[in-house]
Amino acid sequence: MIRASAHRLFSNQLAINSLKRCYALGVTAETEPDVIPSDWHSAKPYESIPGPTPWPIVGNAWRFIGGVDFLKIMKQMHNKYGDVVIMRQLLALGDMTMLFNIRDIEWLLRNEGAWPIRDGLASSYRYRHVLRKDVFGDTYGLINGQNESWGTFRTAVNPIMMQPRTTHQYIPQINEIGDEFIELVTKLKSKDANNETPDNFADELNKWAFESITAIALDTRLGVLAEKPSAKAEKAVQYITESFGLIFQLDFMPAGKLHMKFNTSVWKKFVRNQDYFTDMCLELIEQAQQRINNNPNYTLKQEHEKSVFERLVAKDKKVAMVMTLDMMGAGVDTTAKAVAATLYFLAKSQKSQEALRSELKRLLPNKNSPITKQVLDDAKYLRAAIKEALRLAPIGIGNMRKMTKPMVLGGYQIPEGTLISMPNLYLSKVIDKHFSNPQEYIPERWLREVKTENVNAFVSLPFGFGARSCIGKRMASMEIEVIVAKMVRNFVLEWHHKDMFFKQGLIYGVADPLKIKLIDLPS
Template sequence: LDSFAYHRQVHRPDMFQGIHGLMTTSGEDWAKVRTATNPVLMQPRNARLYLNTLLEINDEFMERIRHIRDPVTNEMPADFHDDLNRLTLEGIVGVALNTRLGMIHKNRDSPECKQLLQSIRDFFDLSEDLEIKPSIWKIVKTPKFYKLMKTLDLLADLCNKYIDEAIKQIEMDSDGKFTSEVGKENSVLEKLLRIDRRIAVVMALDMMMAGVDTTSSTLTGILFCIAKNPDKQQKLFEELKSILPNKDSRLTIENMQNLPYLRACIKEGIRYHPLILGTLRSLPTDVVLSGYRIPAGIDIMISSNLLLRNEEFVKEPNKFIPERWLRNDTEGKEYYIDNPFVYLPFGFGPRSCVGKRIVDLELEITLTRLVRNFVTEFNYSTENAFIPKLISQPAIPLKFKFEERNE
């Protein structure tokens, strides 16, 4: 994302002070930030610290569904994707800053909240125009380039406002000193403040900017699969009911260990509706691939979205079969995907997605609460349900039907 890098390195160097985050850097600059963030974001035990925060947000989201669904059909309004975006942003802010914005209910009509969501949408749309479609912005600064710079300025200002408020609260709670005991901090921001204030601010900003549409679109794809495959949904419900006998039974770190079919449904949903085209890397040296010499500096991509629907690698790729991910499942044995490089939704190696643990947790909690509370249906075609942009985004009204389950 060269335009994104331009904003941080050329347009607003005063704001970022030499720390440009993980998305726009490489080499030693990237390694410095990644080394600092790995212990905070990539260890499962750290991600699980945010379970109660995300459960609280999801409880509020369940009530939102009950409030906005059609009283006759139990269908969601056509703009339900906006509610999914609000859910994921509220969760990200809860994890990153230990702060509630009230996006789901309390402050949902706040001009500031609406502006934040719209700016995130504009960021993805404009980045696609400048980075994916043909553009001459590197030669002549175009109107869309200036609009993106303005959007990124606005996003940074809005996010930094919440970040500054969170830092002030941390300082007040600790009498001006950050928590001294490692592991007792309440947010990603507070953990990273112990390491480097500049890294803490930029990573919190990146989480808020990059984690919303990505997580909500992923969740949407999985919901499509579950809604269109009632037999799989019933099997998932039975697994969930075994550890959550009642709707208000609470998820815990302990009982979440016993949800293999839930995780299989998530993996299969991501395979069926991949978020991105694939894994992109820039070559540091010349290489020869399949007899072709590719010079250093060229970007190459593993097109996972094509591999995941290729019968050479995936048996019956156009069917939703969560069992293919269960190694001890007799039914799924013939559908196993043997090549580990076919399925790389979070990338691979040192540059794999730093937010994977948080995304996994948010998806697991939300799907558990939805399937345990409601029978989910989608009584419309899902053909061409997503439009491939910078990431895949829903292209149809998300009129899911959520019918209350009997206890």
């Protein structure tokens, strides 16, 4: 029997907070909390939902202490208690009700309100709206905004961020950055006796992702991938890399609030990093404004011809500031981990890799052929390969909602205020109800002309769902497609190590060194 002292439990509060973050917690608003469903009185009461008995003081939180295997816990709960399970007393989370029936999940998500609410980051909130309120004011953005303020901000940036032609505008730039990354990778693997990528290859992917998102969000190139990057670029990479670890300490470790309260070295370093990127944004916003003012032909540009940054600045400087920083914060480690997972699965599956390469050779006759909108439109197997990788290794292992109106789910009364978890990774990878051979990497299952499985779209949701789905999903998908295509078109990828360990940290992703053997293709 597992035993844990109260002291050990609170020292491992990280596990609980990690669970909360990995599910991308959301609360739906603008619903009708007073409306009782017609089948409410015939449903079983909420109190009768089965689940494990909580221990005194520590509740069920001990289940998430230490090296937690979320998939194993979910499988145990599902097998023992059924499609609706309650885990009471999870400390920071309180009581959590888990849904394992995809029809219940689809019903819940299709009945969200207009303004879903997701937990923000306490560190970001304190920095922006306490320390730098003079800059940010009451513009909370997509990370920290809630209710109407969030809805107003999302409405303002949606037309800029979500239009397909806005994404297409950046394909040439991302293609150029991809070529630079291929040059870097060629040099890195040549230094290894086995032509493998280095132990820190995940860091190199972070550099690529950072250079890509800066080109989109800041309308500039920092030269992070250069052989000898500038001091400014090196500092930017250092600070963005540090930021992931600092956010982890401040927002997910038990002592996070103490760091902020007592102004520790951890908090001071976080403030220094945020000051750097805030000041960088302010400088670039002024430059963009000057370009607009000094360019007599600017007004002749069609709206879709303007950069994302220019359009944001023209709308509102604070909106531009907050959206830019949100993009940089959310668009590096997430995109890099998605690429890492895709490259790993392709290296493990030579059959899938050859099928993809066959498609790419048709679309890209030469290794250095530029990737265009038409190439990406026609690259069906490429999209399937990435989608399958994100089914097996999504950035977040599921979704969460807090009920803002009563519903009947799985035959039970689910009151307003109930915290609901939907374990999408478990549903798509562990059980074979939704996918045949669910743990195998089979991109063909996503090809319309050959797939035989009738998959419910709500089983795998790598970019979330609804109004609060990832606003950068089109940009992120394009970035991932470009760099995966270039890697497979330039190299044969091989994996000669034990199976990769995927770990839930700030986000879900590869945890072992990503040492992929790369063999140059002749043309």
